[in-house]
Amino acid sequence: MATTTAQTDATWRYTWGIRWRLWRRNSGEFWRDLKKHPAAIIGGVVIILYVLAAIFAPQITWHNPELGNLRNRLLPPVWMEGGSWDFPLGADAQGRDIYTRVVYGARVSLAVGVLAVGISVIVGVALGALAGYSRGSVDDVISRFADLLMAFPFLIFAIGMMAFLGPGFTNLILALTFKGWVEFFRLARGEIISEKTREYVEAARVTGRKHWQIIVHEMLPNIVQSIFVLTTLRMGFMIVTEASLSFLGLGIQPPTPAWGSMVAEGRNYLLNAWWVSTMPGLAIVGLVLAINVFGEGLRDILDPRLKIE
Amino acid sequence: MRLVKITERLLAAIPLMLGVAIIVFLFMRMTPGDPVDIMMGQSGAVTAGEIERLRSEFNLDKPLHEQLLLFLGGVARGDLGNSFQRQQPVTRLIAERLPATIELALGALIFGLLVAFPIGVISAVKQNSAIDRLSMAGAFLGISMPSFWLGILLIMLFSVNLKWLPVQGRIGSDIQLQVVTGFYTIDSILTGNWPAFISSLRHLILPSITLGAAVAAIIARVLRSSLLEILRSDYVKLARAKGASETRTVMKHALRNAMIPTVTVLGLQVGVLLGGNMIVEAVFGWPGLGRLVVDAIFNRDFPLVQGAVMVYALTFILANLIVDVLYTYLNPKIEM
Numbered sequence: 001m002a003t004t005t006a007q008t009d010a011t012w013r014y015t016w017g018i019r020w021r022l023w024r025r026n027s028g029e030f031w032r033d034l035k036k037h038p039a040a041i042i043g044g045v046v047i048i049l050y051v052l053a054a055i056f057a058p059q060i061t062w063h064n065p066e067l068g069n070l071r072n073r074l075l076p077p078v079w080m081e082g083g084s085w086d087f088p089l090g091a092d093a094q095g096r097d098i099y100t101r102v103v104y105g106a107r108v109s110l111a112v113g114v115l116a117v118g119i120s121v122i123v124g125v126a127l128g129a130l131a132g133y134s135r136g137s138v139d140d141v142i143s144r145f146a147d148l149l150m151a152f153p154f155l156i157f158a159i160g161m162m163a164f165l166g167p168g169f170t171n172l173i174l175a176l177t178f179k180g181w182v183e184f185f186r187l188a189r190g191e192i193i194s195e196k197t198r199e200y201v202e203a204a205r206v207t208g209r210k211h212w213q214i215i216v217h218e219m220l221p222n223i224v225q226s227i228f229v230l231t232t233l234r235m236g237f238m239i240v241t242e243a244s245l246s247f248l249g250l251g252i253q254p255p256t257p258a259w260g261s262m263v264a265e266g267r268n269y270l271l272n273a274w275w276v277s278t279m280p281g282l283a284i285v286g287l288v289l290a291i292n293v294f295g296e297g298l299r300d301i302l303d304p305r306l307k308i309e
Numbered sequence: 310m311r312l313v314k315i316t317e318r319l320l321a322a323i324p325l326m327l328g329v330a331i332i333v334f335l336f337m338r339m340t341p342g343d344p345v346d347i348m349m350g351q352s353g354a355v356t357a358g359e360i361e362r363l364r365s366e367f368n369l370d371k372p373l374h375e376q377l378l379l380f381l382g383g384v385a386r387g388d389l390g391n392s393f394q395r396q397q398p399v400t401r402l403i404a405e406r407l408p409a410t411i412e413l414a415l416g417a418l419i420f421g422l423l424v425a426f427p428i429g430v431i432s433a434v435k436q437n438s439a440i441d442r443l444s445m446a447g448a449f450l451g452i453s454m455p456s457f458w459l460g461i462l463l464i465m466l467f468s469v470n471l472k473w474l475p476v477q478g479r480i481g482s483d484i485q486l487q488v489v490t491g492f493y494t495i496d497s498i499l500t501g502n503w504p505a506f507i508s509s510l511r512h513l514i515l516p517s518i519t520l521g522a523a524v525a526a527i528i529a530r531v532l533r534s535s536l537l538e539i540l541r542s543d544y545v546k547l548a549r550a551k552g553a554s555e556t557r558t559v560m561k562h563a564l565r566n567a568m569i570p571t572v573t574v575l576g577l578q579v580g581v582l583l584g585g586n587m588i589v590e591a592v593f594g595w596p597g598l599g600r601l602v603v604d605a606i607f608n609r610d611f612p613l614v615q616g617a618v619m620v621y622a623l624t625f626i627l628a629n630l631i632v633d634v635l636y637t638y639l640n641p642k643i644e645m
Contacts, residue, residue, distance in 0.1 A: 148328040152622045155584030160333075160618040163606040164340045240455045244588050247457045248603055263458055267592075270465050278465075281458035289453040 019221070033301040040297020046290035054106040061100040062086075066255040068096030074273040090275040092265060098275065101257040102283045108258040109287065112169075112242040113235045116176035121231055123177065124184025129215050131185070132192030143189070146182045154179060158241060162250040172251050176238055187230055191223040225302040232295035236288040243284050259284045311637055318633050322626055327381070329622045334380045336618065337611050338373070345369060348393050348609045366391070367612070389616035394608045399616035403598060407620075408491025409479060410597035413589065414582045416517030421524030421578075428525075429532030434559060436537060444529065451526030456585050460519040460592035467515060474515055477594035481508040516593045520585050524578045531574045535567040569640050576632030583621050 034040060053060065072095035076083045083090065089098040131139040149157070161175035192215070195201065204214045245251035246260030254261055259280040266277030340347055345363045361370075367390070368376045383390065389399040428448070432441040468476040480486060480493055486505040489496045494513065497506035539545060540563055548558045587599035594600070598617060605613040 144328075148325065148332060151325050151329050151626050152332075152618075153580035153584040153625050155587065156580075156618060156621045156625075159584075159587060159602070159606070160336055160614065161339070163602075163614045164336050164611070166341065236453065240453075243455050244457060247455075247588065248591055250606065260455075260457070263461065267461060270461065270469050274465055277458075277461050281455070281461065284458065285450075285454055288455075289450065292449065292453050 037297040039293050043290040043294030050106050050287050053103050054110050057103045061103050063097035063100040065100045065104040065257050068094040070095045077275050089279045092276050098279050104257045105259045108252050109239050113239040115173050116238045117235050119177045120180035121184050124181035125188040128185040128188025129192050132189040146185050149179045149182050167253050195219045229299045236291040315634050330384050333619045390612040392613045394610040399613050403620050406598045406601045412492045413516055416513045417521035420517045420521035424525040425528035429529040432533045433536035448526040448529050451522045456519050457588045457592050463515050475512050479512050484508050516589050520589045532571050535570045539563045539566050572635050576629045579628035
């Protein structure tokens with residue numbers, strides 16, 4: 001089909017014009033709906049605060065996160081006897097400021113969460129779209145592999161992989177994404193299969209558009225909302241998994257501050273210094289709770305059909 | 310027809326188990342460098358002969374496809390090789406620890422269901438009441454709370470401060486128990502050993518709560534939402550119109566159907582129980598499979614890790630099979 005450049009440009013501008021107006025209308029609706037979910041708004045604000053704290057960690061803390069002074073060993077939080085504003089949440093067994101370490105710990109958790117989920121989304125959606133659109137043997141092979149990975153409990157699989165790969169940031173991301181893409185794959189594949197039966201896909205084919213163009217420009221925009229919801233809900237899960245691995249000593253290695261390993265370090269001082277384990281644990285619960293509340297709000301608004309677990 | 314369906318599921322599990330074995334086999338080949346070198350790294354100086362002996366014990370001196378066949382053959386015979394560190398068959402080590410892990414998982418499951426059922430039913434029947442809102446907020450917290458931290462909070466409260474329950478282990482160190490099945494609570498009943506029963510039960514409480522909290526939260530939410538849907542359906546309205554009491558309507562008509570999605574979700578929770586088990590065993594010093602694996606990882610005892618990951622995956626597949634069968638019995642629509 002021979003179309004001139006001018007023609008394609010015109011259709012391009014036309015379709016994107018429609019899309020822009022649709023997006024404006026939808027986002028207006030979205031904000032109106034969001035106001036009916038105050039919990040989701042609070043969750044969103046808390047997430048932003050965590051992100052800001054992670055970015056500006058050097059500006060809002062005043063101690064070295066990895067080096068302490070044994071003179072300050074197990075100093076209590078400011079509101080307890082012997083506490084001081086210099087160490088608002090107390091100090092750990094090596095005399096390091098817990099507040100500083102909790103703030104820096106947000107960097108690890110958020111980086112792992114965003115990278116692990118981000119890679120999972122890209123791989124999962126790409127493979128899901130490919131499998132769902134083409135069906136046939138490609139679909140069979142990828143789907144069987146996905147089924148196989150589903151036969152492992154997530155944490156067991158991640159622990160097993162870390163055992164053989166060895167600890168460290170890159171290996172952690174690899175272990176989390178190796179199985180993490182499967183859920184996005186299943187979602188995207190299912191959605192693409194049902195989208196493919198709709199008329200607009202047929203119409204796009206008739207106008208001579210290529211398969212990849214149809215998938216990327218026509219179909220993906222229609223399923224992006226449910227993918228976004230799943231992304232949010234998986235983020236909390238990934239952060240807890242990273243913390244669990246670090247707690248076992250298989251994830252981020254000391255002295256880098258990670259919440260999971262900080263909780264583990266505090267286990268020896270439950271009797272006389274409860275704050276060492278409690279503070280980083282609170283940080284995890286706060287972030288994961290905020291993400292989950294936000295994700296559930298998003299699901300109610302964007303995609304009420306989607307329910308996981 | 311149900312039998313056909315169940316047989317079909319059983320047969321479908323066989324290629325899955327084969328695939329699991331292959332993936333676990335590939336795990337060991339994923340190590341950066343030579344597995345034997347890494348394992349030897351900790352024990353210091355060894356002779357070249359020793360290394361050769363190990364290489365041939367793990368079949369690393371053979372081509373990859375031959376290694377795979379030997380490994381699969383071993384798995385089929387129930388032989389997962391020898392532990393590198395303990396010089397004992399991996400299967401025996403796992404079998405020794407498995408009862409402790411299953412006892413903990415069952416304790417968690419029982420706790421989870423005991424909490425989830427009343428909460429799920431009451432929240433659905435009294436939708437939007439204070440009880441409903443409070444329990445759903447609690448359920449949300451249960452889902453977002455990492456189990457290792459919950460365990461530590463429980464230890465600080467009930468063991469360190471109140472001194473009600475023990476901090477670690479499966480049974481008091483001063484108590485003698487003759488082991489029959491490996492399940493301490495059952496063994497103590499079988500041998501009529503009441504002090505041991507009380508002690509093992511007391512040791513079981515906190516780990517079960519820690520592991521079962523997430524399960525309780527998820528099941529309560531699913532039960533509530535599926536019950537809510539069913540309570541609005543026509544046949545429940547009919548039952549009410551015919552004058553059935555509210556209790557009878559909920560318990561007899563609605564609950565059975567609400568069980569179908571609940572059982573499905575329960576199957577997924579087995580994975581959570583198995584994975585969480587590693588964490589909870591580490592927190593409470595519970596001498597089960599999870600502790601064995603974590604220790605094995607730090608000792609670089611690769612055959613043991615490999616075997617344990619495999620056993621976990623097979624247990625997961627098996628549990629899901631059981632759930633499938635349960636589901637087939639609960640859902641009359643499946644009978645074709």
